Amino acid sequence: MGNKQTVFTHEQLEAYQDCTFFTRKEIMRLFYRYQDLAPQLVPLDYTTCPDVKVPYELIGSMPELKDNPFRQRIAQVFSEDGDGHMTLDNFLDMFSVMSEMAPRDLKAYYAFKIYDFNDDDYICAWDLEQTVTKLTRGELSAEEVSLVCEKVLDEADGDHDGRLSLEDFRNMILRAPDFLSTFHIRI
Amino acid sequence: MLSDDHVNEIIIEKLIASLIPMTSRDRIKAIRNQPRTMEEKRNLSRGGLTSVTENEGRAKAHLTWLWKIVDKEKSKQTHRILQLNCCVQCLNSISRAYRRSKNSLSEILNSISLWQKTLKIIGGKFGTSVLSYFNFLRWLLKFNIFSFIVNFSFIIIPQFTVAEKNTLQFTGLELFTGVGYFRDTVMYYGFYTNSTIQHGNSGASYNMQLAYIFTIGACLTTCFFSLLFSMAKYFRDNFINPHIYSGGITKLIFCWDFTVTHEKAVKLKQKNLSTEIRENLSELRQENAKLTFNQQLTRFSTYVMAWVVSTGVTIACCAAVYYLAEYNLEFLKTHSNPGAVLLLPFVVSCINLAVPCFYSMFRLVERYEMPRHEVYILLIRNILLKISIVGILCYYWLNNVALSGEECWETLIGQDIYRLLLMDFVFSLADSFLGEFLRRIIGMQLITSLGLPEFDIARNVLELIYAQTLVWIGIFFCPLLPLFQMIMLFIMFYAKNISLMMNFQPPSKAWRASQMMTFFILLLFFPSFTGVLCTLAITIWRLKPSADCGPFRGLPFFIHSIYSWIDTLSTRPGYLWVVWIYRNLIGSVPFFPSILHVLIITYLYWQITEGRKIMIRLLHEQIINEGKDKMFLIEKLIKLQDMEKKANPSSLVLERREVEQQDALHLGERDSSLDLRFRRSVQEGNPRA
Numbered sequence: 041m042g043n044k045q046t047v048f049t050h051e052q053l054e055a056y057q058d059c060t061f062f063t064r065k066e067i068m069r070l071f072y073r074y075q076d077l078a079p080q081l082v083p084l085d086y087t088t089c090p091d092v093k094v095p096y097e098l099i100g101s102m103p104e105l106k107d108n109p110f111r112q113r114i115a116q117v118f119s120e121d122g123d124g125h126m127t128l129d130n131f132l133d134m135f136s137v138m139s140e141m142a143p144r145d146l147k148a149y150y151a152f153k154i155y156d157f158n159d160d161d162y163i164c165a166w167d168l169e170q171t172v173t174k175l176t177r178g179e180l181s182a183e184e185v186s187l188v189c190e191k192v193l194d195e196a197d198g199d200h201d202g203r204l205s206l207e208d209f210r211n212m213i214l215r216a217p218d219f220l221s222t223f224h225i226r227i
Numbered sequence: 228m229l230s231d232d233h234v235n236e237i238i239i240e241k242l243i244a245s246l247i248p249m250t251s252r253d254r255i256k257a258i259r260n261q262p263r264t265m266e267e268k269r270n271l272s273r274g275g276l277t278s279v280t281e282n283e284g285r286a287k288a289h290l291t292w293l294w295k296i297v298d299k300e301k302s303k304q305t306h307r308i309l310q311l312n313c314c315v316q317c318l319n320s321i322s323r324a325y326r327r328s329k330n331s332l333s334e335i336l337n338s339i340s341l342w343q344k345t346l347k348i349i350g351g352k353f354g355t356s357v358l359s360y361f362n363f364l365r366w367l368l369k370f371n372i373f374s375f376i377v378n379f380s381f382i383i384i385p386q387f388t389v390a391e392k393n394t395l396q397f398t399g400l401e402l403f404t405g406v407g408y409f410r411d412t413v414m415y416y417g418f419y420t421n422s423t424i425q426h427g428n429s430g431a432s433y434n435m436q437l438a439y440i441f442t443i444g445a446c447l448t449t450c451f452f453s454l455l456f457s458m459a460k461y462f463r464d465n466f467i468n469p470h471i472y473s474g475g476i477t478k479l480i481f482c483w484d485f486t487v488t489h490e491k492a493v494k495l496k497q498k499n500l501s502t503e504i505r506e507n508l509s510e511l512r513q514e515n516a517k518l519t520f521n522q523q524l525t526r527f528s529t530y531v532m533a534w535v536v537s538t539g540v541t542i543a544c545c546a547a548v549y550y551l552a553e554y555n556l557e558f559l560k561t562h563s564n565p566g567a568v569l570l571l572p573f574v575v576s577c578i579n580l581a582v583p584c585f586y587s588m589f590r591l592v593e594r595y596e597m598p599r600h601e602v603y604i605l606l607i608r609n610i611l612l613k614i615s616i617v618g619i620l621c622y623y624w625l626n627n628v629a630l631s632g633e634e635c636w637e638t639l640i641g642q643d644i645y646r647l648l649l650m651d652f653v654f655s656l657a658d659s660f661l662g663e664f665l666r667r668i669i670g671m672q673l674i675t676s677l678g679l680p681e682f683d684i685a686r687n688v689l690e691l692i693y694a695q696t697l698v699w700i701g702i703f704f705c706p707l708l709p710l711f712q713m714i715m716l717f718i719m720f721y722a723k724n725i726s727l728m729m730n731f732q733p734p735s736k737a738w739r740a741s742q743m744m745t746f747f748i749l750l751l752f753f754p755s756f757t758g759v760l761c762t763l764a765i766t767i768w769r770l771k772p773s774a775d776c777g778p779f780r781g782l783p784f785f786i787h788s789i790y791s792w793i794d795t796l797s798t799r800p801g802y803l804w805v806v807w808i809y810r811n812l813i814g815s816v817p818f819f820p821s822i823l824h825v826l827i828i829t830y831l832y833w834q835i836t837e838g839r840k841i842m843i844r845l846l847h848e849q850i851i852n853e854g855k856d857k858m859f860l861i862e863k864l865i866k867l868q869d870m871e872k873k874a875n876p877s878s879l880v881l882e883r884r885e886v887e888q889q890d891a892l893h894l895g896e897r898d899s900s901l902d903l904r905f906r907r908s909v910q911e912g913n914p915r916a
Contacts, residue, residue, distance in 0.1 A: 058255050059268040063330065107493040108485065120264070129265035138485065142260075144464075149262040155481065168480070172504075175483060177494070179501035187508055188476065195477045199853070207849045212477050214842055217464060217741040221355045222484045226347045 049087050060136035074131050096124030109174040113154045138225040147223045148213045163204040165189050351488035356738035360684050368716045374446045374709035381442040383413050405645040414707045417638035417776035436788040439778045454752045459834040461745040476507050499735045533589050537608050544578050545619040552623045572650035583609050613693045621762050635776040641704035652715045659726040667730040679732035688747050699759040
């Protein structure tokens with residue numbers, strides 16, 4: 041594998057390899073995907089660590105994300121300021137966590153943050169309602185949605201405080217072995 | 228007042244402190260698993276802080292160290308302790324080189340990974356469950372590629388160098404029947420020489436007998452260990468304690484399939500999810516109607532009847548196959564119609580196609596409380612059918628063909644297996660292209676209420692397992708079989724893919740992909756692979772090789788090749804250790820198999836225990852967190868009460884100073900939620916030791 045690329049310095053690439061689950065080749069491929077989103081905005085030379093953010097509208101139009109009901113939340117969780125505009129670091133981080141090599145705990149942590157719509161570190165009933173609405177796209181009536189939220193809190197709320205904490209969420213994930221394979225975006 | 232940055236700093240200090248005693252490999256793994264931003268992780272891996280706020284007047288220099296220096300210090304300490312400096316440095320450099328080579332190897336393997344784009348499209352349109360079938364197919368392909376490469380290098384190429392000229396005629400029919408021209412090629416056991424190949428006067432000699440048995444043994448042993456490790460990994464990842472299994476609506480909500488990326492597929496999935504949620508809700512609202520005794524009796528008797536009928540059908544099919552096979556042997560002795568050999572494979576494939584359809588019609592009669600049970604029962608019946616058929620064929624081969632006195636019976640068995648495999652492949656292709664196409668026409672045009680069919684994952688995976696079992700049995704009698712299976716799997720992938728895109732719709736119900744995959748791999752291991760091992764063990768230990776063909780001609784048993792090799796080795800002084808290992812470890816009958824069984828079972832239980840340990844640890848952490856939160860809240864309550872009592876501005880200054888002197892873990896005057904969150908993130912942030 042020759043060092044023919046001029047985008048990153050050797051140290052930068054090593055650091056990316058150490059901090060994500062990707063190999064060199066995959067990191068370069070992801071960089072070119074990122075660059076393709078906004079060719080005028082993203083420079084081809086990252087050795088000077090430019091401060092470039094691709095706006096959310098372009099991220100959300102990626103084929104891997106454009107039909108995902110949670111695309112906005114995913115971009116918000118992984119972006120620096122929580123507004124959905126992502127730097128290259130955020131971009132790599134996002135796909136690293138969503139890759140199949142990430143461990144269950146890491147995925148559970150980020151899944152929790154994605155479903156926590158109001159960012160208060162708990163999934164409360166309102167968060168659940170938002171989740172269910174996004175998942176079913178208006179197919180269920182309001183009564184059914186609230187019934188579902190009640191049922192979920194019943195099943196998963198371990199400390200009975202009316203909302204799901206990260207521990208409750210993780211305990212629930214432990215009982216769902218499919219989570220690892222479904223919380224996965226292939227790029 | 229402790230600022231946000233200060234709190235973060237303390238957390239990172241704790242984190243770095245916990246990272247110091249780790250090896251560099253574990254450290255990188257721990258940093259990667261941190262739920263932090265890329266910049267923080269990058270700084271951690273260098274050993275520094277995220278940001279140094281100018282307002283804080285503390286010296287941060289003592290924290291900005293490089294991990295290299297840490298490692299050097301550690302190795303110096305170990306040098307002082309162990310006084311083995313060269314060993315420690317050697318170990319360090321070896322581990323670094325190992326890590327680098329592992330990285331580059333994984334890069335190479337990823338670059339030659341097959342069908343990445345196609346799998347992405349399938350996952351995008353149909354979701355993870357259908358994807359699991361194609362992943363399984365790809366995984367089986369790897370076994371066959373490996374077996375073929377090993378066979379090719381160690382027995383086929385040497386045989387080519389001493390191949391005799393093939394005098395038989397080649398007509399096109401041989402491709403299907405495997406007889407005729409192919410009998411005298413490297414395809415079958417009978418062609419291989421039993422001599423020791425030697426080229427030139429002083430060249431190394433190559434003992435074909437030993438090569439044959441060791442190559443096949445090596446293939447199967449590698450497959451065995453690979454299967455064992457995959458099975459253990461799946462057990463560990465997917466192990467659920469059945470007692471804590473819950474209703475499942477939470478899983479429906481939180482396990483949305485992120486791999487589905489196609490617009491129509493997503494819409495359909497949302498619709499299906501709504502339907503499933505409604506069903507789930509209505510199940511909860513409904514009272515479980517108690518059945519009367521009569522109804523229970525009727526239901527029980529229907530189950531019994533269904534099982535009796537299905538078992539009867541299985542036994543009837545097995546008997547039919549057995550008698551047909553026997554009759555075929557007689558028939559072929561007297562008549563010489565070349566196409567007649569295809570009758571047995573044809574009948575077996577028809578049984579494999581028709582009887583599962585018959586079983587699925589039982590659904591109209593039997594009523595199960597949960598639709599999941601229906602799927603499992605159907606699966607078990609199909610498995611029993613396939614196992615019985617393979618079993619009866621093995622019995623026929625080992626009992627009748629091997630002892631029939633035919634010349635070169637091993638080649639005959641090889642040809643039988645080749646024909647079975649080929650016919651099965653042809654039927655699968657026909658099913659994919661014609662059968663499913665017809666089903667789509669019926670569903671869309673004639674009986675529109677049926678709609679497009681859904682991909683039957685279980686049935687297709689069983690087909691793959693059946694074919695792979697045949698390949699493993701046949702590898703001894705027909706060393707080229709992995710090559711054929713490779714080609715067939717390759718073609719099958721594309722055929723199934725095209726048929727999937729054209730004829731099927733995405734699954735409507737959640738299919739527990741990981742649990743089912745664990746079950747299928749378990750099935751592949753036991754009974755499939757262990758059955759193969761038993762068959763081969765019986766062949767090698769009990770059967771007499773044919774007298775005029777193959778690498779073991781003239782020996783009383785196949786195993787005598789090993790015996791005579793051990794005997795020759797024991798005359799040479801340099802190899803006595805091999806003889807000792809053989810005689811005392813492998814040779815002693817009760818010792819070796821029992822030890823093997825114990826080891827395997829221990830390994831599996833160990834993996835299951837690992838899975839349970841993770842659960843226990845998480846629950847333990849939760850208990851600790853609850854205790855700490857309680858203590859913290861009580862302290863805060865007391866402080867607030869004190870503050871209210873005093874209501875004096877000067878005392879607030881005292882409070883601040885007291886707080887700053889506290890232990891870092893009791894994160895002082897902040898919003899309780901912020902502190903709870905940070906404390907929780909300290910617990911998560913601490914890498915698993």
